[in-house]
Each structure stands twice: as structure tokens, then as C-alpha cells.
Amino acid sequence: MANNLQQPAPQGTRLGELWEVFPENAAATADGVLTLGGVPVTELVAEYGTPLHVFDDQGLRDQAARFRHGLHEQWPNSDVLFASKSLPIVAMYQLAHEEGLAIDIAGGGELQLALAAQVDPERIYFHGNAKTDAEIQMALDAGVGTIIVDNFAEIERLERLVKKPQKVLLRLIPGVDAETHASQATGGNDSKFGLPLDQAAEAIKRMQAHELLQFEGVHLHIGSQILNTHQFSEAVRKISGVGTFNTYDIGGGLGVKYTYEEKAPNVKEYLAAITDAAREVLPGAARVLIEPGRSLVARAGVTLYSVVAVKETGKNFVAIDGGLADQMDVALTGQRYEAVVANKLNEPWTKSAELVGRQCESGDLLVSEAGFPETEVGDIVMMATTGAYSYTMTNNYNGALRPAIVFVKDGEHRLVARRETYEDLLRLHAPALGE
Numbered sequence: 001m002a003n004n005l006q007q008p009a010p011q012g013t014r015l016g017e018l019w020e021v022f023p024e025n026a027a028a029t030a031d032g033v034l035t036l037g038g039v040p041v042t043e044l045v046a047e048y049g050t051p052l053h054v055f056d057d058q059g060l061r062d063q064a065a066r067f068r069h070g071l072h073e074q075w076p077n078s079d080v081l082f083a084s085k086s087l088p089i090v091a092m093y094q095l096a097h098e099e100g101l102a103i104d105i106a107g108g109g110e111l112q113l114a115l116a117a118q119v120d121p122e123r124i125y126f127h128g129n130a131k132t133d134a135e136i137q138m139a140l141d142a143g144v145g146t147i148i149v150d151n152f153a154e155i156e157r158l159e160r161l162v163k164k165p166q167k168v169l170l171r172l173i174p175g176v177d178a179e180t181h182a183s184q185a186t187g188g189n190d191s192k193f194g195l196p197l198d199q200a201a202e203a204i205k206r207m208q209a210h211e212l213l214q215f216e217g218v219h220l221h222i223g224s225q226i227l228n229t230h231q232f233s234e235a236v237r238k239i240s241g242v243g244t245f246n247t248y249d250i251g252g253g254l255g256v257k258y259t260y261e262e263k264a265p266n267v268k269e270y271l272a273a274i275t276d277a278a279r280e281v282l283p284g285a286a287r288v289l290i291e292p293g294r295s296l297v298a299r300a301g302v303t304l305y306s307v308v309a310v311k312e313t314g315k316n317f318v319a320i321d322g323g324l325a326d327q328m329d330v331a332l333t334g335q336r337y338e339a340v341v342a343n344k345l346n347e348p349w350t351k352s353a354e355l356v357g358r359q360c361e362s363g364d365l366l367v368s369e370a371g372f373p374e375t376e377v378g379d380i381v382m383m384a385t386t387g388a389y390s391y392t393m394t395n396n397y398n399g400a401l402r403p404a405i406v407f408v409k410d411g412e413h414r415l416v417a418r419r420e421t422y423e424d425l426l427r428l429h430a431p432a433l434g435e
Contacts, residue, residue, distance in 0.1 A: 005035055012348025014371060017260050018338055021384050023056035023300050025409075032346030034382060037408030041304055041342045041380050044413060048404050050306040050380070051322035053391055057095070057409035059300040064099040066267040067292050074275035075288045081125055083252045083293025084110055086388040091407060091416035092297065093117035102145075104252075104291045108135045115142060125249075125289075127171075129193050136161055148219050148249070150194055155206055162212045169219045169249055170195065170203055174238035193221065200242050217286070218242055221251030224294060225335070229265045229273035236274055240281035248282055250274055252291035256298045258385045259336045267295070294388040301387020303327065303403070304342065307379040308358065315354045318375050323357015323364045325400035327386065328393035331363055339367045342382035347373035355381065359397045391417075396425060 005027035009016025019026065025037050033040045036054050044054060067080045081104040082096035088110050094117045096103060103114050106127040114124055122145040128135070129150045136157050139147060146167045149155055158166070171194035195203055200218070207215045222235050232250065239248055257264040265273075271290075278288055305320035324331055339355050341347075349371035357364040366383065394402045402420035406413050426433075 005029060005038070008032070008345060010346050010348065012350070014260065014349070015340065015345060018340065018384065021257050021259070021299065021338060023302060024059040024062065025056045026302075028345045032344055034340070034342035034345055034380075036302065037413070038411035039408045039413050041382060044406060044408070045304055045306065045380055047413070048406055048415065049419065050304050051320075051326050051403040052304045053326075053386070053403050053405045054302050054304060055092075055297075055387060055405065055407050056300040057407040060092070060095055060297060061099055063267070063296050063300065064096065064101055067271075067290070067296065068100055070267055070271045071275070071288070071290060074271055075278060077285065078288045078290075081249075081289060081291040082296060083291045084114065085392060086293030087297045087301070088113055088392060089405060089417055090117045091405070093119055097123070102289075104293075108132075108138055111135075111138060111142065111144070121145060125169075129171075131157070133157055133161065140164075140166065146216065149203070149207065152195075152203060152206075155203060158213060159210060162210075165212050165214050167214045167216050168207055169216055169247060170200060170207070171219045171221075172197060172200055172239060172242060174220045174222060174235050194219075197238075197242060204243070215245075217245035217247030217249070219249035219251065219289075221253060221291070223253050225255040225333075226253045227255040227262070227264055229269055232270065232273045233277040236277035237281050244283055245286065247287045247289065248278070249289040249291070252293050252295070254292060254295035256295055256385065256388075258298075259338050270295075298385050298388035301385070301390070303383045303386045303390060305381045305383070307341075307375055307377055307381060310375055310377065316351050317356055318353045318370075318372060318381070319356050319358065320366075320381050321358060322403070323359040323366065323397075323400075324361060324395075325357075325359055325397040326394050326403055327357070327366055327383065327390055328395065329389045330366055332393075337367055337383050337385060339370050339381055339383045341372055341375055342380045344373045344375075344379065349373055351375065355383075359400070399425065401425065 007019045027035050071078045081102040083104045093114045097119045102123040103119050104125050105111050121143040124144045125146045126139045126144050127148045148169045148171050150171050173194045173196045207213045220239050254270045255264050305322045308321050309319040311317050351372045353370045353372040355367040355370050404419040405417035407416050
């Protein structure tokens with residue numbers, strides 16, 4: 001960290017508690033301007049405008065290394081897959097591939113992004129509970145290394161379409177009800193993903209009987225934003241009861257710290273929970289896979305906004321130039337995020353603000369009761385820990401445009417996805433315009 005940068009904790013704020021949810025390489029200048037990867041947010045906003053997604057490039061790489069090296073130390077015959085639904089952008093596919101991670105995709109679009117990033121197709125794992133003929137054919141044509149089969153209809157599709165040897169895994173329903181938001185739980189008996197254990201034997205036998213389907217093992221995923229590592233141990237024990245195979249994919253789901261009160265396991269604690277259980281119940285020679293997504297990218301990403309209006313009515317409202325169009329996860333899961341006025345970090349928090357967006361919904365509330373200083377039009381607001389799923393769920397509510405994405409590192413910044421334009425927005429409607 002440069003000598004003129006610091007991580008202050010001014011009196012009258014709780015800023016000192018927030019540095020651990022900000023990107024690893026976040027700091028502040030002496031006059032209270034937030035820096036990301038050594039770049040002041042004022043410089044980023046002047047160059048690229050707002051809303052703007054910003055990622056700590058080195059933070060992403062360091063977290064990827066923690067997963068890859070940490071798992072290999074505990075279980076050498078292993079691999080780490082980047083769960084790309086959390087941040088499906090070409091730059092992240094490139095970074096994950098450079099850092100030695102395999103890639104988890106769940107649709108044709110994600111496959112095309114990964115291939116555009118020059119990811120080795122053999123290192124791609126294709127998930128999804130409703131893959132179409134066209135998507136399966138696309139994967140087969142591309143040489144995707146492994147397809148994770150979800151159901152009997154998919155087995156039938158593969159039997160019809162496969163023309164050369166294809167590695168497959170079977171997704172199971174482990175019967176583990178994850179302690180998370182209902183929309184993020186995927187391992188309970190009512191899950192739409194995978195087959196229950198009592199149907200798995202038939203599916204496995206059918207794939208093993210096909211001369212071109214190379215059955216490697218089983219996969220599970222119990223959910224997302226899970227803060228209790230014992231549930232991962234439980235999942236490993238559940239998956240062990242299905243049979244002895246070459247590969248066991250434990251999925252992802254490790255939660256992250258979003259706000260003051262949350263406590264999240266670190267990577268080392270998460271890996272210990274998985275590998276300790278694996279040593280007890282899995283074959284010693286088996287290959288173990290994990291699929292971090294949120295826990296890889298969430299902390300490294302933030303979103304910058306400009307304040308458009310400040311008003312006192314029933315409450316103190318601070319309105320910004322983004323909202324549900326670029327932070328849909330807030331409304332879907334009720335997850336609390338934290339925000340700061342990023343150009344006034346040294347000023348005391350004298351206001352309790354309702355940080356609201358510009359979409360025409362009363363539910364467009366991004367952060368309630370945020371601790372803010374006196375805030376003015378033109379100030380820069382930073383929402384922390386938005387690296388996972390924010391861009392994934394971006395939409396055009398009220399004609400909003402998808403924000404640009406910038407990676408920062410060592411005082412440098414680079415544009416990795418441009419801002420959507422109104423011309424882009426209209427392009428899909430060309431038939432109605434007679435074009």
C-alpha cells in the first residue's frame with residue numbers, strides 16, 4: 001500500500017469495521033477519497049462515469065490462489081472450478097483460466113463467453129437442469145470436457161447426440177437443507193436440481209452401459225451464501241453413500257461477509273470441513289472438485305454511483321443513478337449490503353440515510369439506515385461486496401443501461417466491458433422499426 005494511503009477509522013463512523021468487506025486492496029487517501037487497487041474513485045468516475053462496477057484484479061487472483069493451493073495441500077487429487085454464473089464476463093473467464101481454475105458454466109451463453117476467453121474446452125464443466133438439444137450439441141461440438149447430467153431426459157438427449165467419448169457426472173439431491181435464503185437453497189429434497197439418491201443408481205447404470213458416455217462420478221450443490229461449514233461436511237457424507245467413483249464434486253456455496261454483523265468462514269476453514277469429511281468417507285484415490293463463485297468474486301467487486309438527489313420527507317433519502325436494474329439481488333434475497341460516501345471517508349456519519357435507486361418501485365431500496373455524512377448531489381456512493389451476481393442479474397428496467405466494468409491493479413485501471421448504449425438497447429427492436 002502506498003505511503004499516502006491508509007485504512008482510516010474516523011470517530012463518528014463505523015468505517016473501521018468495513019475494511020474487511022471492502023476489496024482487499026482498498027484504502028483511502030489522506031483527504032478521505034476511497035482508492036481501489038491504488039486508483040482513487042474520483043479518477044474512475046471521471047474516466048468511466050456511473051454506475052460503474054470495479055474489481056480488484058489482484059484480490060481476485062489472490063482469492064483464486066487460496067482456493068487452488070489450499071485444496072491441493074489438503075487433497076492433492078483435486079481441482080477448483082470457477083462457478084461462472086456469479087460473474088460471467090470474458091475478463092473473469094480469462095483471469096480464472098490464467099490462475100489455473102477450471103470453469104463451471106450453466107448455459108449456452110456462458111459457454112460462448114468462456115470460449116471467447118480462450119478457455120481450454122477440456123477444462124469446462126457444463127451444468128444446468130434443463131439443457132436443450134441445441135446447448136448439448138454446442139457443448140459436444142466445442143469439446144467440453146465434462147457434462148453434469150441432471151435428469152433422465154438429459155441422458156436420453158446425450159444418448160441421441162453423442163458421437164465420441166464424453167465424460168459425465170450425475171447431479172444428486174443430497175437431502176441437505178442449507179441454512180440460507182430459500183431462493184439460494186438447492187440441496188433439499190424439494191430441489192429442482194438433480195436426482196434423489198433412490199433414482200441415482202438407475203441413472204448411473206444407464207450411463208455406464210452406454211459405450212460413449214464415460215461416467216466419472218457424482219456432483220452435488222447444497223446452495224449459496226452458506227455460513228455454516230458443518231453443512232458442507234454433511235454434504236460430503238451424503239454423497240459418499242451413493243457408491244465408489246473416480247470423482248466427487250462437492251459444489252460451491254461458501255458464503256461471504258456482507259455487513260457488520262455477519263461472520264463468514266475463511267477459505268481455510270471451508271476447505272478443512274470438506275477435506276476432513278472426505279478423508280473419513282471418500283476413497284483416498286478419488287478426485288475431489290469444488291466450485292467457488294460468490295466466495296471468489298463478491299468481496300473483490302464494488303459498484304460506484306453518483307448521488308442525484310437528497311431529500312428529507314418521512315426519512316432522509318439519498319437517490320443515486322442506479323438501482324434494481326443493476327442490484328437485483330438485494331430485492332430477491334433481502335441480503336443487506338453496506339455503502340459509504342466514497343469521496344468523504346474522513347467525515348463523521350451524521351445522517352441515517354435510505355439509499356434508494358432510480359427505478360419506479362418502492363422496493364428499489366439498496367441500503368436502509370446507512371451511516372452517511374452530509375451528502376450532496378454529485379457525491380460518489382460505493383456499495384461494497386457487489387462482485388457476485390450484480391452484473392449477472394443486470395436488466396433494462398425503465399430503460400436502464402448495463403454499467404461498464406473496470407479492473408484495477410497497482411494504480412492502473414482497464415475497461416473490460418463497455419457501458420451499454422441506447423443504440424445497443426434499440427438494436428434488438430430493429431424489426432419493429434422496419435430495419
